[in-house]
Amino acid sequence: MSKKKEQFSVFDHVLVPKHEIVPDSEVEAILAELRVESKDRLPKILPTDPCVKALKAKRGDLIRILRKEPTGEAVYYRVVV
Amino acid sequence: MEFTEKQVGAIKFTLFSPETIRKMSVIKVTVPDTYNEDGYPIDGGLMDQHMGVIDPGLRCKTCGGTVHTCPGHFGHIDLVRPVLHSEFARVVAVLLKVTCSSCSRALVKKGAKDTFGELLSEDELLAQMKKTKKCPYCGAKQEDIKYEKPTTIMEGKRALLPIEIRERLAKIPDEDLELIGMDPESARPEWMVLTALPIPPVQMRPSIILETGERSEDDITHKLVDIIRINQRLDANLNAGAPQLIIEDLWELLQYHVTTYFNNESANVPPARHRSGRPLKTLSQRLKGKEGRFRYNLSGKRVNFSSRTVVSPDPNISINEVGVPRAVAEELTVPIYVTPWNLEECKEMLKRTEYPKIVYVTGKDGRRRRVMEKNVEELLAALDVGWVLERQLKDGDPVIFNRQPSLHRISMMCHKTKVLPGRTFRLHVAVCPPYNADFDGDEMNLHVPQTYEARAETEELMLVERQIISPRNGSAIIQPNEDHVSGAYLLTRKGVKLTKDEATRFLGAAGIYELPEPEKDGTYSGKKVFSMLFPKDLNMEYKTRLCKEVNECSKEKCPYDGYVIIRNGILEHGSMEKKGYSGLILEKLFNDYGPEVAREFIDRSTKMAVYSVTHFGFSVGLENYKLDKKTLEKINEIRDKAIKEVEGLIVKYKNKTLPRSPGKTLKETLEEQIMMVLNHARDSTGSILREYFGQDNTSIVMANIGSRGSILNVIQMAAFLGQQAVRSKRIKRGYKGRVLPHFKIGDMGAYARGFVGSSFMKGLTPTEYFFHAAGGRESIVNTAIRTARSGYMQRRLINALQDLYTDYDRSVRDADGNIIQLRYGGDMKDPMRSKKV
Numbered sequence: 054m055s056k057k058k059e060q061f062s063v064f065d066h067v068l069v070p071k072h073e074i075v076p077d078s079e080v081e082a083i084l085a086e087l088r089v090e091s092k093d094r095l096p097k098i099l100p101t102d103p104c105v106k107a108l109k110a111k112r113g114d115l116i117r118i119l120r121k122e123p124t125g126e127a128v129y130y131r132v133v134v
Numbered sequence: 135m136e137f138t139e140k141q142v143g144a145i146k147f148t149l150f151s152p153e154t155i156r157k158m159s160v161i162k163v164t165v166p167d168t169y170n171e172d173g174y175p176i177d178g179g180l181m182d183q184h185m186g187v188i189d190p191g192l193r194c195k196t197c198g199g200t201v202h203t204c205p206g207h208f209g210h211i212d213l214v215r216p217v218l219h220s221e222f223a224r225v226v227a228v229l230l231k232v233t234c235s236s237c238s239r240a241l242v243k244k245g246a247k248d249t250f251g252e253l254l255s256e257d258e259l260l261a262q263m264k265k266t267k268k269c270p271y272c273g274a275k276q277e278d279i280k281y282e283k284p285t286t287i288m289e290g291k292r293a294l295l296p297i298e299i300r301e302r303l304a305k306i307p308d309e310d311l312e313l314i315g316m317d318p319e320s321a322r323p324e325w326m327v328l329t330a331l332p333i334p335p336v337q338m339r340p341s342i343i344l345e346t347g348e349r350s351e352d353d354i355t356h357k358l359v360d361i362i363r364i365n366q367r368l369d370a371n372l373n374a375g376a377p378q379l380i381i382e383d384l385w386e387l388l389q390y391h392v393t394t395y396f397n398n399e400s401a402n403v404p405p406a407r408h409r410s411g412r413p414l415k416t417l418s419q420r421l422k423g424k425e426g427r428f429r430y431n432l433s434g435k436r437v438n439f440s441s442r443t444v445v446s447p448d449p450n451i452s453i454n455e456v457g458v459p460r461a462v463a464e465e466l467t468v469p470i471y472v473t474p475w476n477l478e479e480c481k482e483m484l485k486r487t488e489y490p491k492i493v494y495v496t497g498k499d500g501r502r503r504r505v506m507e508k509n510v511e512e513l514l515a516a517l518d519v520g521w522v523l524e525r526q527l528k529d530g531d532p533v534i535f536n537r538q539p540s541l542h543r544i545s546m547m548c549h550k551t552k553v554l555p556g557r558t559f560r561l562h563v564a565v566c567p568p569y570n571a572d573f574d575g576d577e578m579n580l581h582v583p584q585t586y587e588a589r590a591e592t593e594e595l596m597l598v599e600r601q602i603i604s605p606r607n608g609s610a611i612i613q614p615n616e617d618h619v620s621g622a623y624l625l626t627r628k629g630v631k632l633t634k635d636e637a638t639r640f641l642g643a644a645g646i647y648e649l650p651e652p653e654k655d656g657t658y659s660g661k662k663v664f665s666m667l668f669p670k671d672l673n674m675e676y677k678t679r680l681c682k683e684v685n686e687c688s689k690e691k692c693p694y695d696g697y698v699i700i701r702n703g704i705l706e707h708g709s710m711e712k713k714g715y716s717g718l719i720l721e722k723l724f725n726d727y728g729p730e731v732a733r734e735f736i737d738r739s740t741k742m743a744v745y746s747v748t749h750f751g752f753s754v755g756l757e758n759y760k761l762d763k764k765t766l767e768k769i770n771e772i773r774d775k776a777i778k779e780v781e782g783l784i785v786k787y788k789n790k791t792l793p794r795s796p797g798k799t800l801k802e803t804l805e806e807q808i809m810m811v812l813n814h815a816r817d818s819t820g821s822i823l824r825e826y827f828g829q830d831n832t833s834i835v836m837a838n839i840g841s842r843g844s845i846l847n848v849i850q851m852a853a854f855l856g857q858q859a860v861r862s863k864r865i866k867r868g869y870k871g872r873v874l875p876h877f878k879i880g881d882m883g884a885y886a887r888g889f890v891g892s893s894f895m896k897g898l899t900p901t902e903y904f905f906h907a908a909g910g911r912e913s914i915v916n917t918a919i920r921t922a923r924s925g926y927m928q929r930r931l932i933n934a935l936q937d938l939y940t941d942y943d944r945s946v947r948d949a950d951g952n953i954i955q956l957r958y959g960g961d962m963k964d965p966m967r968s969k970k971v
Contacts, residue, residue: 087943087945087953087956088941088943088945089951089953090951093952094950094951094952094953095952095953096953096954096956120960122960122961124961124963125961127956127957127960127961128956129956129960130956
């Protein structure tokens, strides 16, 4: 039972979009592109979120979410709080 | 205009200390009177001129200002005995509970205090203190403190006097207050027991002069008079050394007056009344509730340049227009800015003495003057660039038209004014759905934009023709309906031939003044006449509602004319019906040719359709639903067979031989199957009726083309109503084991549980009538509940979303600049402009 649990990855699920940690070097450019002065202005994501846990993201990390929607691909950013 | 950007960091509410009250007071009010016989404010009275003036000509004795410039100043009364502020009585009671009755220290163990505050939440701490029976400092035994509405605090069996309360509260040390959760700097608890009362400025409670010349004072002034009177009497009695009993009575009376002065609707207090018996409107009542300052004056602002009246239909105006009564058009105005380019035009306008005339002019000095016969010459001479003229509303002016409840953006749309005789706003019937309007007495509002920018914006964003497609799902919401569909169908049926004269009239009704190609015999086919409404390069092919879905579509050879082919703007095959006329064609026109073309199509085709439906004649009556004996018998046979079948099911159920459906109890299985049998029986009469009535029965035609009604409506009128349901179950509640006393206890048969075997034509039996009413009530209750619930949901959504906006980079942000969505809607897709799938 416990072994099975370890093998499961949230990203294998069809409904979970791709998540990735944005490298610090890119953060500045993204903030400029979105016209915000700091990461505080961006949408948030909880550190308890299964995707955040799986990525082992830390507080303050910027997460890029690549969603495939019926209307096309969408990029979304969230900051771990 | 200059703007200063400042952020509100925090708002702090504090209590007035008696010292503050006295410090800000400009006068001590001692006389319980307002004006003397000459109508002059009495010095030291409630209308003392130090507190501001309301009579023109007088000057404020504090600031020297006049009625217009003096903002008013507070006065005060010194209360000879303190009284509890009723709105704080509950807090005071809590404070007394958590402090020692003799030493006024907070009831917390010495030393434990520091850690306590951190460990426990404020509420928990207070709860602990309330339970403490012995003071940890002086060891005094704590008696039970009980709060009794409105202003009594009992210690054991004795009521505490406000003087004692004040003394105890004053003794609480600052550090203990902080522990309790109060800020001693801004709110010392003893300030909740009043020793001085601020008197609001005269401006806040102006007296009004009645026609009789009498002065009538504001309710608050009346209340203050009472307070001062009692205060004086109490003072006199105290000085005279009156018995304690009398003193206490007067004291209590003072407490009552002060309580009702703050809130005349507090619990367990009889409201203070006016001489006429009307309860006084005191401070709390001014602010509270729907008619209070907040909801009525601050959130609920009223606007100028608007109008409201009943709406009625007018199929002859454009969907872009709204018929405005002449009387309304004469009252509403539009500003015109005088420029070098329109100066001459403006002069001509100003000379007008009849309807579209100039009502007001505003010169460069900013003074607004009414245009009258005697000053028109003077104004004409002075008229110059930079003036603003206010012109009466005339044809073509964009206005915002609205019907409440304004649930979505298409509840407010821009219409072009069309001045008409009469007293009602006129509305094209095709524009009813977005407003959810009908003409049974509905009223609508009209607003006139007052700047060129606003006019352009309303027109560009809100014009009706741009809202033809609903943003909900990309299908048309402004569309030809009912008679329009019937008319278009009648005209485009197979084999409609019109003479030249008739064709001219049809086209003329739509405002088209050319004829299509005639047929070989010199007639004009209905399809070709209708085709004149299409753009010349329109090409479409689709299956209509008339399509019978036979094995193989015979396309243009369809016997029902159910396959539409439009080639180069000519309707070659198929008839118009709801799906094509109000849907596919209209949407294609909107998407491929633009809003103007779609609007023109609606305007013209509906006029032609209305002409068509009157030309061919189209009516529904009882004759539509009469059946002959044979058909009636056939239907009754179906019905009775179904009822037999139900009885059979019940027998099986009682014998326990009914096979149980998975996931259901036996009883549920039975009910389900009975419902199925009865509903199937009803639906199966449809084909018999269709066959009997034929395709020319107007009611059947309407159901087929989708203009009004459905085949179910026909069934219920001609055959029988079928099973009535409450919560999609057969009706079963009522008496013990039966719904009505007309049935046997335990009868589960069709008729005993809400089956209606009669038609609307035949009439319902009394029990059937009852069941029908029970079923009908459910839908009424549901709509009532739904509107209430969705209304509240909508309110909360609006409050949550009200300061979100789409930025120029198309991200959604809130007022602080936080990003809510990186792209509007996540994908920047507008359903209104997307292809339907």
